[in-house]
Amino acid sequence: MHQSPDDSESSEKLSNEKLPNEALQLFTVAAKTEGNRLASESDAGEVDPTSVDFQPIDPRFIPAERLAALILLIVAVVGSLIACGAMLLTGTERVWMILAASGLFVLCLSLAWKTVFWPEIEYRHVHWRLGKVGLEIRRGVFWKHQIAIPWARAQHADVSQGPMQRIFEISSLTIHTAGTKNSSVTIDGLNYQRAIELRDEIIRQRKEHDVV
Amino acid sequence: MSSEFNDVRQDDQSKSGTEENPYVSITNATHEAESESIQDRRLHPISLMFSLIGQIKSNVIPTIFGLLGAANGNSFYIILACVFLIPSVALSIVRYFTVRYRIFNGDLVVNEGLIFRRTRTVPVERIQNIDLVQGVLHRIFKVAEVRVETASGTKPEAVLSVLSLGQVELLRRSVFRRPTDGEGAAVGTATNMNAGGFAREDANEACCETHFAPDAPADPSPDRAAFTQVQSSPVSQCLLKISTGSLAKAGFASDRGLIMVGVLLGVFFQFDSRAQQDYDFRFLSQWIPTISNPFVTAAIAIGVCLLGFLLLRVLGVGWYVMRFFGYQLRLSGEDFKISCGLLTKVSATVPRKRIQFISVHSNLVSRWLGLSSIRIETAGGAGTENENATATVSRRWFIPVIASADVAEMIGHLRPGVRWQPEGYHWQHLSDKSGTRMARIAAVTSSLLAPLGYAFFGIWGCSVSLIALPILVVYAIKKSRSVKFSRTSFGVAYRSGILTRKISLTFFEKIQSAAITQTPWDRRWQMATLSVDTAAAGPADHAIEIKYLDAEVARRQYDQILAASAGEPALIKPAI
Numbered sequence: 211m212h213q214s215p216d217d218s219e220s221s222e223k224l225s226n227e228k229l230p231n232e233a234l235q236l237f238t239v240a241a242k243t244e245g246n247r248l249a250s251e252s253d254a255g256e257v258d259p260t261s262v263d264f265q266p267i268d269p270r271f272i273p274a275e276r277l278a279a280l281i282l283l284i285v286a287v288v289g290s291l292i293a294c295g296a297m298l299l300t301g302t303e304r305v306w307m308i309l310a311a312s313g314l315f316v317l318c319l320s321l322a323w324k325t326v327f328w329p330e331i332e333y334r335h336v337h338w339r340l341g342k343v344g345l346e347i348r349r350g351v352f353w354k355h356q357i358a359i360p361w362a363r364a365q366h367a368d369v370s371q372g373p374m375q376r377i378f379e380i381s382s383l384t385i386h387t388a389g390t391k392n393s394s395v396t397i398d399g400l401n402y403q404r405a406i407e408l409r410d411e412i413i414r415q416r417k418e419h420d421v422v
Numbered sequence: 423m424s425s426e427f428n429d430v431r432q433d434d435q436s437k438s439g440t441e442e443n444p445y446v447s448i449t450n451a452t453h454e455a456e457s458e459s460i461q462d463r464r465l466h467p468i469s470l471m472f473s474l475i476g477q478i479k480s481n482v483i484p485t486i487f488g489l490l491g492a493a494n495g496n497s498f499y500i501i502l503a504c505v506f507l508i509p510s511v512a513l514s515i516v517r518y519f520t521v522r523y524r525i526f527n528g529d530l531v532v533n534e535g536l537i538f539r540r541t542r543t544v545p546v547e548r549i550q551n552i553d554l555v556q557g558v559l560h561r562i563f564k565v566a567e568v569r570v571e572t573a574s575g576t577k578p579e580a581v582l583s584v585l586s587l588g589q590v591e592l593l594r595r596s597v598f599r600r601p602t603d604g605e606g607a608a609v610g611t612a613t614n615m616n617a618g619g620f621a622r623e624d625a626n627e628a629c630c631e632t633h634f635a636p637d638a639p640a641d642p643s644p645d646r647a648a649f650t651q652v653q654s655s656p657v658s659q660c661l662l663k664i665s666t667g668s669l670a671k672a673g674f675a676s677d678r679g680l681i682m683v684g685v686l687l688g689v690f691f692q693f694d695s696r697a698q699q700d701y702d703f704r705f706l707s708q709w710i711p712t713i714s715n716p717f718v719t720a721a722i723a724i725g726v727c728l729l730g731f732l733l734l735r736v737l738g739v740g741w742y743v744m745r746f747f748g749y750q751l752r753l754s755g756e757d758f759k760i761s762c763g764l765l766t767k768v769s770a771t772v773p774r775k776r777i778q779f780i781s782v783h784s785n786l787v788s789r790w791l792g793l794s795s796i797r798i799e800t801a802g803g804a805g806t807e808n809e810n811a812t813a814t815v816s817r818r819w820f821i822p823v824i825a826s827a828d829v830a831e832m833i834g835h836l837r838p839g840v841r842w843q844p845e846g847y848h849w850q851h852l853s854d855k856s857g858t859r860m861a862r863i864a865a866v867t868s869s870l871l872a873p874l875g876y877a878f879f880g881i882w883g884c885s886v887s888l889i890a891l892p893i894l895v896v897y898a899i900k901k902s903r904s905v906k907f908s909r910t911s912f913g914v915a916y917r918s919g920i921l922t923r924k925i926s927l928t929f930f931e932k933i934q935s936a937a938i939t940q941t942p943w944d945r946r947w948q949m950a951t952l953s954v955d956t957a958a959a960g961p962a963d964h965a966i967e968i969k970y971l972d973a974e975v976a977r978r979q980y981d982q983i984l985a986a987s988a989g990e991p992a993l994i995k996p997a998i
Contacts, residue, residue: 342988343987344984350940352941352942353939353940354938354939354945355939356937356939357935357937358935358937358984359935360935360988360989361988362931362988362989363934363987387934388934388957388958389935389955389956389957389959390934390955390956390958390959391955391959391965392935392937393934
């Protein structure tokens with residue numbers, strides 16, 4: 211990085227002397243862009259790693275989650291209805307029946323809450339950004355996690371799509387590192403197109419480095 | 423890429439060809455040292471014997487049945503044993519004839535199987551280390567079990583059991599004699615590159631560590647001498663030899679004896695037939711001879727305790743001496759070579775640039791004796807659960823014992839450019855409130871002991887919690903003060919431990935990811951957990967996960983660690 215100003219100067223000298231016009235143009239353009247880059251960096255002084263803002267995931271994550279939770283809710287409701295019916299038919303003692311029924315009711319109620327409200331809360335707490343250092347993910351409502359994978363450390367990246375996700379054109383992006391505890395990191399609810407682009411970008415960046 | 427690659431390697435080979443290795447030329451006259459690729463090769467013929475022994479070991483029960491049957495003249499048991507044994511013996515024979523390995527086009531290719539063929543291709547650049555294990559039998563036949571490790575998972579990528587030492591040397595040479603600049607961009611730091619300037623010209627013969635040299639034993643057997651000769655390559659330099667005396671000291675200081683007792687007890691209860699019938703401990707008092715004099719009883723009790731303690735220590739010493747007898751660490755080019763072991767001899771190669779993590783441990787006793795041990799983590803063969811011989815030596819106990827004064831120099835060898843001055847680092851403490859918080863947790867824990875005590879011992883049992891309270895609180899406060907971390911010019915340093923003190927270093931370009939976690943309680947205390955993930959973390963038993971940091975400090979450090987490990991030096995602000 212320290213040598214680059216010298217490089218651009220020498221290249222300009224070279225081009226002025228004997229290179230043909232086209233090459234000269236190319237060289238000067240390259241030198242200028244290099245200069246601009248350097249200038250912008252030196253202007254900022256110390257570059258802030260938080261230069262790119264965090265972005266939310268695809269809002270269609272909410273209906274997709276709701277649908278998934280709804281299916282679970284329906285299963286739970288049907289199951290508890292069957293259970294209550296069975297208890298009525300077999301003539302279980304009243305105390306136990308009331309206890310069991312109220313337990314099932316609370317379960318269904320909480321599942322209903324999860325279906326209606328939870329996806330939106332979860333959605334509000336997931337953010338990601340593709341910053342200067344690499345990919346950063348922030349998530350968690352009560353237990354908050356923030357994790358970052360530097361560009362060079364991504365070993366490979368997968369995009370996967372479940373049937374529910376396919377309906378809403380969203381997908382999950384999983385990035386694998388050579389690490390131990392966080393050896394794979396997943397973001398759910400990215401726009402499918404976006405996820406593919408992200409994956410390609412990560413792979414492209416990764417090619418320039420070796421990791422372990 | 424590949425042509426350039428081969429050229430350089432051939433060049434390298436012709437250089438080393440001038441210095442002829444007598445061992446290779448004697449045992450494997452047919453091997454041509456010039457060839458950069460190894461042709462199809464089989465395992466050493468003696469493998470048949472070893473795999474048979476292995477099969478019999480893993481089929482102990484049918485074998486015993488067979489022998490019993492033979493003794494009783496009962497042919498049924500013999501047939502039963504044959505049913506179990508013959509297929510496995512046949513399998514091992516088939517395996518011997520089908521396993522082939524070769525190095526071709528920069529890949530190590532291992533073929534095996536007759537019906538289900540399996541071909542495993544490991545790119546040579548991805549090989550992290552090639553380790554050898556030699557039991558007593560292996561040493562008699564001058565062969566070794568070879569484990570080829572890559573960065574993946576917990577198991578060795580390929581196990582070649584067994585190869586002759588000459589074949590091993592050839593394999594090692596073709597794997598590790600690769601151009602180092604091919605991967606220079608990979609790890610791409612200035613610190614890694616100045617190794618050439620760093621290498622010292624002296625000290626090929628005289629082993630450097632003066633603290634251990636005087637009573638270092640001479641190589642006891644010609645066998646060993648031959649072995650070390652195979653090991654040595656033109657530029658190798660001996661970094662450390664550990665004398666048996668130092669090993670004994672380390673064994674005395676370690677708590678290894680306790681673990682050994684556990685293992686021994688396990689073995690005892692498994693094999694002793696009387697143990698199956700449950701000892702009746704209620705009549706324990708009958709075993710103890712009745713002595714009326716209380717002083718004599720006390721003296722005997724103290725004596726027994728002392729004896730037990732000594733026995734533990736002796737066991738520890740035994741383990742250290744068995745494992746690390748004749749320990750030698752050499753630096754050959756850019757690879758570290760360790761060899762040690764009394765009965766089972768291990769020889770491991772650890773490429774310098776694969777070292778991800780360096781950890782210096784010293785417990786209370788070894789601090790009194792001025793000793794430490796150095797552990798490393800390389801990207802190969804992670805996992806703490808299976809502590810096999812090579813992993814034990816090459817990672818968990820990279821250097822089982824070293825004078826604390828020499829640690830700095832040794833770390834300079836392990837990673838040139840790293841400055842080891844734990845007192846000089848800018849240590850960052852945990853949050854000021856961490857002591858309070860941990861003490862509160864301790865108080866809650868000890869109050870939970872009260873009902874437990876009550877359940878077992880009645881009302882007096884509650885006193886357990888009163889006794890535990892001050893101990894736990896003091897421990898918590900001490901612990902909160904003992905944990906420190908520092909961001910240095912090369913990476914992250916982390917220190918913890920009250921009795922067993924551990925100081926670990928990792929390096930920015932080895933950091934795979936960084937994370938901050940906040941639990942709901944953390945948020946109430948405005949704290950956070952900062953963790954740094956490296957490849958194959960675990961063997962050193964000191965993962966960097968720093969709890970109870972001030973949330974703001976954690977965030978700032980997180981940003982800076984990330985910036986540095988993403989290779990953006992402009993982003994690094996000085997530690998505050």
